[in-house]
Amino acid sequence: MTAEEVIRIKNLYVSLAGTPVLEDINLTVYQGDFLGIIGPNGGGKSTLLRSILGLVKPDKGEISIAGGSVEKNHTLIGYVPQYAVFDRSFPIKVRDVVLMGRLAKRRGRFYSRQDYEQMERCLELVEMQELRNRPIGDLSGGERQRVLVARALVADPIILLLDEPTASVDSHFQATFYELLERLSKTMTIVLVSHDITAISTYVSTIACLNRTLHYQHNKELTVEMIEHGYNCPVELIAHGIPHRVLHAHDGVVG
Amino acid sequence: MEFLQYEFIRNALMVGFLVSIACGVVGTYVVIKRIAFISGSISHTAYGGIGLGYYLGINPMVGATFFTLFSALAMGEVSHRMKDREDTVIGIMWAIGMALGVIFVKLSPGYTADLMSYLFGSILTVPHNELILVLILDIIILLTVGLFHDQFTMVAFDEEFAQVIGISTRFYNGLLLCLIALTVVVMIRAVGIILVIALLTIPPSIAGQYTRSMGSMMGLSILLGAVFTTGGLYLSYLFDLPSGATIILLAGTGFLLSLLLKNITGKIAQEKRWDM
Numbered sequence: 021m022t023a024e025e026v027i028r029i030k031n032l033y034v035s036l037a038g039t040p041v042l043e044d045i046n047l048t049v050y051q052g053d054f055l056g057i058i059g060p061n062g063g064g065k066s067t068l069l070r071s072i073l074g075l076v077k078p079d080k081g082e083i084s085i086a087g088g089s090v091e092k093n094h095t096l097i098g099y100v101p102q103y104a105v106f107d108r109s110f111p112i113k114v115r116d117v118v119l120m121g122r123l124a125k126r127r128g129r130f131y132s133r134q135d136y137e138q139m140e141r142c143l144e145l146v147e148m149q150e151l152r153n154r155p156i157g158d159l160s161g162g163e164r165q166r167v168l169v170a171r172a173l174v175a176d177p178i179i180l181l182l183d184e185p186t187a188s189v190d191s192h193f194q195a196t197f198y199e200l201l202e203r204l205s206k207t208m209t210i211v212l213v214s215h216d217i218t219a220i221s222t223y224v225s226t227i228a229c230l231n232r233t234l235h236y237q238h239n240k241e242l243t244v245e246m247i248e249h250g251y252n253c254p255v256e257l258i259a260h261g262i263p264h265r266v267l268h269a270h271d272g273v274v275g
Numbered sequence: 276m277e278f279l280q281y282e283f284i285r286n287a288l289m290v291g292f293l294v295s296i297a298c299g300v301v302g303t304y305v306v307i308k309r310i311a312f313i314s315g316s317i318s319h320t321a322y323g324g325i326g327l328g329y330y331l332g333i334n335p336m337v338g339a340t341f342f343t344l345f346s347a348l349a350m351g352e353v354s355h356r357m358k359d360r361e362d363t364v365i366g367i368m369w370a371i372g373m374a375l376g377v378i379f380v381k382l383s384p385g386y387t388a389d390l391m392s393y394l395f396g397s398i399l400t401v402p403h404n405e406l407i408l409v410l411i412l413d414i415i416i417l418l419t420v421g422l423f424h425d426q427f428t429m430v431a432f433d434e435e436f437a438q439v440i441g442i443s444t445r446f447y448n449g450l451l452l453c454l455i456a457l458t459v460v461v462m463i464r465a466v467g468i469i470l471v472i473a474l475l476t477i478p479p480s481i482a483g484q485y486t487r488s489m490g491s492m493m494g495l496s497i498l499l500g501a502v503f504t505t506g507g508l509y510l511s512y513l514f515d516l517p518s519g520a521t522i523i524l525l526a527g528t529g530f531l532l533s534l535l536l537k538n539i540t541g542k543i544a545q546e547k548r549w550d551m
């Protein structure tokens with residue numbers, strides 16, 4: 021049985037403002053994968069996600085999504101950005117922000133009943149149904165991040181790209197959120213960027229490490245090489261707190 | 276009221292009302308999207324169209340309609356392609372548009388006496404055929420907004436996400452700028468090219484302080500616009516002042532008062548909170 025290739029990246033090079041940010045990235049994500057990407061600040065994680073979405077144009081290389089081009093198939097992706105900058109005084113309610121996720125699929129001038137039901141369901145998933153009528157500018161940072169997760173889910177994507185979605189949410193929601201992702205990963209392909217190595221290693225099915233170039237073996241093993249490559253520092257500084265079952269040296273378990 | 280017995284005044288009130296609708300609706304997008312600078316720029320390039328109209332011997336308002344539409348599309352492309360230098364390039368286009376107007380007017384054969392009325396407005400002398408033009412433009416604006424309000428809102432709120440889900444930000448940004456261009460044309464006769472930007476932004480900025488949804492913001496803006504144009508017209512009649520400038524000064528006064536009011540009510544609310 022071979023799973024379908026959902027994201028396929030071949031020899032990808034990306035530079036921003038003249039500086040190389042990603043070099044020779046090769047990555048295949050299969051249907052049902054739950055890929056965690058770790059790496060230092062400035063390692064290019066956000067840029068990789070943005071390339072997959074077509075928001076950044078690569079210098080060289082190919083990206084295909086579900087067998088088609090980025091231009092054609094990027095709408096199959098749900099995306100939670102690392103930073104959402106918007107105007108606090110913008111007169112719009114939480115529910116309308118979530119509904120926007122379905123705008124491109126909408127037929128005609130109005131949202132259908134199904135659109136509304138889906139919006140309610142996604143707000144419940146992120147436990148924000150009570151704040152549905154609040155103006156978005158009145159929410160806290162963590163609450164806003166939850167709304168963005170709902171907005172990403174509302175259009176039934178087959179792929180979910182999450183860029184540090186738990187950076188400002190409390191520990192209660194973090195636990196709920198990772199459980200939600202675990203459930204979603206049964207029907208969706210998920211790529212999660214996070215600095216929370218413990219959480220990543222508990223929930224994801226495969227791990228990659230990105231620091232301009234990508235280390236990825238399509239398994240859950242986080243090797244000493246990967247960490248040293250990724251963070252340019254001795255393993256002991258990073259390894260603290262990582263369950264041993266995921267942290268392997270080339271020939272055995274570290275620690 | 277003797278004020279209402281003259282046909283030209285009733286005409287002017289009609290124009291004022293049509294103008295309030297266009298600028299309440301489109302001005303709301305301008306304010307929430309923070310594109311007052313581009314809008315001001317589009318309105319000034321209208322002068323090039325007025326000049327072109329004189330030069331070609333056609334109605335200057337028709338010249339202005341096509342010229343502002345063209346510059347709106349050009350500015351849309353510029354802001355799409357040159358994100359980093361957007362404001363500089365748009366400022367340059369503003370100046371070029373006006374300079375073209377000056378040259379065209381100079382080259383025009385014959386009589387260009389009512390030029391000042393395009394620059395500073397003359398709501399009291401709008402001919403019947405221009406009233407029809409304004410009405411038609413109003414209808415186009417309302418229909419377009421009725422069709423694409425959600426898309427405009429989304430692109431204004433989060434352009435990147437709109438792109439991600441497959442909404443063409445380039446198309447909707449361009450279309451919105453075209454609506455701004457048409458609104459500018461609608462407003463030229465009322466307040467004039469130079470003062471358009473104030474009447475386009477003042478009602479929605481006041482409305483935005485008291486409303487929490489786009490719909491009510493637009494509604495209140497239209498109402499405020501109607502109050503400012505009607506009130507300004509009446510004051511200009513009473514004291515024999517230029518109508519366009521009086522409308523703008525009344526709107527400006529309204530804006531300052533609303534800021535003051537907001538400040539005072541804000542302070543009172545704060546004190547109450549601490550008292551409890």
Ligand SMILES: Nc1ncnc2c1ncn2[C@@H]1O[C@H](COP(=O)(O)OP(=O)(O)OP(=O)(O)O)[C@@H](O)[C@H]1O
Nearest residue numbers: 036037041059060061062063064065066067068102
């Ligand atoms: N718009 C831009 N113009 C120029 N350089 C950029 C731009 N955006 C990012 N960069 C550079 O690209 C590199 C990668 O940035 P990216 O945001 O992808 O890193 P990241 O891995 O997501 O980091 P973090 O963990 O801090 O989120 C950084 O060195 C950054 O300075």
Ligand SMILES: [Mg+2]
Nearest residue numbers: 065066067102
């Ligand atoms: Mg990042």
